Amino acid sequence: MPAEASAPTPTPATPHTPKGTSDDSAISDAASETSEPFRTFVEDNLDALAAHPDREVLVHEDHRLTAGQFRALVYRMARAIAAQGVTRDATVTLLSGNLPETVAARYAANLVGCRVNHLYNKLSADVQAAIVQDVETQVLIVDPHYADRATEITDSAPVRHVLVLGESKREIGQDLLALAAEQPDEPFVSRARPDDICTIRHTGGTTGHPKGIVTTFEQVNRMRRMVDQARPAERELPRQLACTTLAHAAGMLADGVIQAGGTVVLHDDFDAGEVLATIERERITHLFLLPPLVYQLLDHSDSERRDLSSLLGLTYGGCQASPARIADAVRRFGPVLLQFYGQNEAGGISVLTPEDHDLDRPERMRSAGKVLPSVEVAIRDTDGRDLPVGELGEICIRSEGTMTGYWKQPELTAEVLRDGWLHTGDIGFLDDENYITVVDRLKDMIVVVGGHVYTTELEDLLNSHPKVLQSAVFGVRDADRMEQVHAAVVAAPGAPVEAEELRAAVRGQRGPMYEPAHITFVDALPLTDAGKPDKKLLRKRAEERA
Template sequence: MTVATEHFRSYVEENLDALGQEPDRDAVVHHDRRVTAGELRDLVHRMARALQAQGVRRGQTVTLLCGNLPETIAARYAANLLGCPVNHLYNKLSAEVQANIVRDVETQALIVDPAYADRAAELTSRTPVPHVLVLGPSAVGPDLLALASEESAEPFAGLARPEDTCTIRHTGGTTGHPKAICSSFAQGRAIQADWPDEEGIRALVCTTLAHAAGLIADLALSSAGTVVLHDDFDAGDVLTTIGRERISHLFLLPPLLYQLMDHPDANRADTSSLRRLTYGGCASSPARLASAVRYFGPVLNQFYGQNEAGGISMLDPEDHDPERPERLRSAGKIMKEVEVAIRDEQGRDLPPGEHGEICVRSSHVMQGYWKQPELTAEVLRDGWLHTGDVGYLDDEGYLTIVDRLKDMIVVVGGHVYTVELEDVLNSHPQVLQSAVFGVPDANLMEQVHAAVVRKPGSDIDEQELRAMVREERGTMYEPARIVFVDALPLTDAGKPDKKLLRSQAGTVGATLG
């Protein structure tokens, strides 16, 4: 058999092989259910045949409206086994945004978690879908699990080709209409192959499988590990589960990491089993990271990447030194097989220390935006992805993210980098978290606003924080307004929802005006 005709094996087939090595071990745990590796493997094969019997074909989009269920993982694997691109909806988006996404990616089959049956009915009333299949009995559509139970569990040879679209991810809709980001099966295989080999992984998934937690689940299953699924993030439940299930790997966005440390049970919880606590997805506070290192030990691992770019850099556990806050501000060193250039507005490479746009070239970079060639051409130029992130490289090769180009606030006299201002606010001993964002005034000039979460019992006020910012960063960085909130609103992925904060600030400003 020549190389040209050799069967391409996707990440799904590699993972199914791993599941077949020890079929009796626990592969997925959800509440009181324990699904063995053999059961999960058989379900994927049965489900692939059931989808095929329903008329789903290679290249047709399968959209998941599903929570963190074992069957959600099986459905994604089954659709990918057929060579179908999979689009997993964020469940906390509005029905209108979800319907637009379902329509945009030309969904052929919508697979539904029974918990979201009502939302599925609303979506399909707005956007008809040829096939609606449910992971259980429901009036919304046929029971996919019942259909799968009638099919053979014999291995199903994957139909995907390397260049086929494997995954369609969306930006989440926090900055406008979501963009559909397409990655190929070859890229999915490469991402999994580039991750460090580890054995005995017991991964806790407590954020949506539609985001980075889905990758963590794949890595655990590919290494003959176990995935423990929570429906949503609850700090107390996470702390309990880490001890009970001897969790070794956990992914959290920084705001959720802070909630974990601030929980009343944190000092009593047994987290000794943790080997790698990966965080990323939004800006983090060096002061809080230093506290996390002291609490969890040398297990923190920062991952910087984008859906468009894949992985870019990592700050390894050994670089998490509480005595070096400047290192904790960085996103670590560039990953193997990834090239990074810092460029100015004219596209010229900048020397170490100078701020510019982070541009990336690697095999992980997306194919493009779904059927948006003009938008794709804007960010993919000459083989380089223009990330829209502002940052710099230091003399040692560490990358520091300063801001998103869209989040950078243009004010009279210059630019305010929101991450830098958040670092200043978070350094106050009475501040837990902050989010900085721009709000246009009546003349459409941007004003700096901040939402701040105080520590319990704190009496810090707006004037004191503004004075501190003025002293440390100057009047250009001084917020025009600081509001105190009990908690920052988060997106479905767990990032501070600056779009919501911005709209609330605009409403308040209009009311006060």
């Protein structure tokens, strides 16, 4: 069923490939259809910072960067990168943690007109090297803490330039900060054009041939407008805590905070106790977490004693959430939770607002929110036919935020982009108020004798048990190539629970088809670099045990 207010029908996307070398002196003031100069989000953000140069914009440990300092650093970096002979349409890959200089380097590379790829740091060196090679990296920008890994990568995937964000314990390339210090800090005119690639973003945990999601500068502008429309009005300047990788959603949300004149506090990694302490100390107003990290925050003993009154918005998304656990979070943190459903391929799709997190309407919290006004959604069966309200099928979307395609994978692009519609690979349904509910990923759905087991439904049932904190459900094929239901369970502290007790609860509420054949108790669920439960790793462990 289409959304209530639909976006203009986009032209069917095609896979994006490099356009070849162009005159690097060309800048982005070529006239658009409306004869207005094209401006990238980087230019808009840097101009916004100029109004209040003394305002704190980025904080990392004891390092506090003002708007004026950050703006000057971006311009100096852009000149330093261009001085290396790097031209528009080159690929710059970031191998870096959550440093202020990481954000500056991304902005600088985009000003030069380069496409940026930010590696997930917890991928193996082999996978990272494959990505570096696949996207035709010309410049590798390295966090000094990852110098050893950079050597591993470049040994198998050589690049033309290695630039380091400061002094490194080993000689792997030139110091980009030192090079930038030699450059003037006057504004650098962007060389990017609307249809140039802004980002190539890879899915977490990719193995084999990398799957890079291509987004142009114009598409980034459109997606920012979509997010702005969905964002509630701010009562004060935002102070965001970025405690998940900037290569994922935290980086995109940080851009919005910078544009709004706010402050981004950077953590190297997620630690529930440190997050709670930082919210209190830095008066954090906004936070993005994947659902498993929300649960860790909720379960930490400090969540009851820390002053979290500054928190206005705890946004979660990126993977399925447990309604039972989200309800617990509402009780603990108050009416500040907001679910954002989207994909790198699709952009934003729907939002479940704080008002929708109504404890008296638990069915509403099982949804992923109301479809955004600028997005069309259709639920389709395996033959591509639209299904009526309430029926399960694949979620297909059409909007201006849809990706251009997968980097140099036309066959894969053609599989998911058909006639302008993106086939998300998610299974769900729409209700008569245009709220969308996601029940599983097509690839995660378990086919058993007698029907289908939707993993998120079983996870929600297990998580609702008083002796369970978290669970992850996945399918494993047996010797006869039939799928069996497996569950990894984190038990609640001080509440011993047996596998048979959980199986009996599942049988009683959902029937034997949903009963897990195997339940493994773990101290914590393994997570991907983005913070999602690592079901590939859990499945591999189960197969090894078998």
